[in-house]
Amino acid sequence: MGRLINIGYGNVIHTDKVLAVVSPDSAPGKRMVQAAKDEGRSIDATQGRKTKGIVVMEGGYVVLSALLPDTIAGRFNEAGSLDRGLEKEGDDE
Numbered sequence: 001m002g003r004l005i006n007i008g009y010g011n012v013i014h015t016d017k018v019l020a021v022v023s024p025d026s027a028p029g030k031r032m033v034q035a036a037k038d039e040g041r042s043i044d045a046t047q048g049r050k051t052k053g054i055v056v057m058e059g060g061y062v063v064l065s066a067l068l069p070d071t072i073a074g075r076f077n078e079a080g081s082l083d084r085g086l087e088k089e090g091d092d093e
Helices: 027-039 069-091
Strands: 004-008 011-014 018-022 042-044 053-057 062-065
Touching: 004 062, 004 069, 011 062, 018 069, 027 042, 027 053, 027 062, 053 069
Parallel strands: 042 062
Antiparallel strands: 004 011, 018 053, 053 062
């Protein structure tokens, strides 16, 4: 069961659709963002701030975030632990 996680400034993404969270500082990351922009597959969720994280989604979409990849990954892991906790509670019934 997927969850919505906050990627900064009120923007959320669905955890089931995330493939990777990467840094925009690498050359491959920059190329991926540019290609996505050219093809209309980029979503800018930075609210005008500097891009610090790139979320690669299913379907080739790229979401730009003002949060660091470590922060996004931490929120992603928290959502996963909540899911596991709910599954354990459901097993008791």
